[in-house]
Amino acid sequence: MILTIFGYPKTGKTLLFNLLTEQNVEISKFSSSAQEYHKSVVDVPDHRLKALADHFETPPVYAKIEYLDTGAIAIGEVKNSMFIDLIRRADGLIHIVRAFEDSEIIHPKGSIDPLRDLDDMEEEMKSIDFISIEKRLERLEIDIRKIKTKELLEEYELQKKLKEFLEEGHPLREYAWTSREEYLVRGFKFLSQRPIIKLINTDESSYHQFADYHEKMENHSLTLVFCGKIETELLELDPEDREVFQQEYGLEKYDYIKENLIKKSYELMNLISFFTVGKDETKAWTVEKDSTAFNAAGKIHSDIQQGFIRGEVIEWDKFLEAASFAKAKELGTLRLEGKEYVVSDGEIIHFRFNK
Ligand SMILES: Nc1nc2c(ncn2[C@@H]2O[C@H](COP(=O)(O)OP(=O)(O)OP(=O)(O)O)[C@@H](O)[C@H]2O)c(=O)[nH]1
């Protein structure tokens, strides 16, 4: 899964990237070379996988997230940005805005107003989608005059609906997509259709001022508030000192962004994990909520999917209670399930298949 961090200049993108990936990319108060971007792949932490790996004495293989940190994008310039492909390519977006004060760091708008900046970016993304849709509609009108295929007509109606939806002021992620509709416009990678985490980067003094935005989940968008610079400083301390300073800053109940963001992105993007265990490795797999055992098998290998016979399924903690598959069978906690079985978060699945 790819998550792309983007935003206006000097909002703390690279500082966030460092926190999420434990890298040490240089950050600066002054304008940097906007040409470069950073990339890093991290493990998705999962205590359940760790416990299973300990039991089987095999290495845990965590699910992975690839984070991309783009350079600054000037206001109004998303459409011309060299990073637009990195934004389109993402499975989910992280848009970060500045709420922290620092008189030495110039804000391109001359004042600090994170909610305004969130809206500005939303408008830019919607208007880029609007322009792509208008162009596509013109093209479709020409094509349909030549040949009227069912699919072209279907797409034409949909693009018109999407255009109206944008005109009413909604981002495309709020549209009630059917899977057929998603399929029809899959090639467009609309920016406002991507699930998005809106991150407000603030100091301890205004952290509580944004309390309404601490975990605001709505229509495939989630807003979170964090203190980038303070968090970086806190992480350099020993855990006991950290608590003392957190109290001093009034951040007793602070959620550190690295784990919080991953946990919340899984919720936002409707993702769950299942596990496979074996003599070589204990592995976490990511699938969409409501995936069937058949879909899950396909994640691992097309041969397993094609030869699917059944899945032996057990919740990770029930397995550890039983301590072996034989015992779990005896206790009745290990179940046999068919292709249509809907996988739940935290299950171990052992696939039986015809080779
Ligand atoms: N006070 C304060 N300063 C911050 C915070 N986050 C970032 N900064 C400062 O803002 C400056 C820019 O940080 P970067 O992480 O480089 O920001 P960026 O968005 O990657 O910048 P560009 O890539 O140049 O657009 C640095 O001097 C940081 O120390 C924060 O939460 N509080």
Ligand SMILES: [Mg+2]
């Ligand atoms: Mg940067």
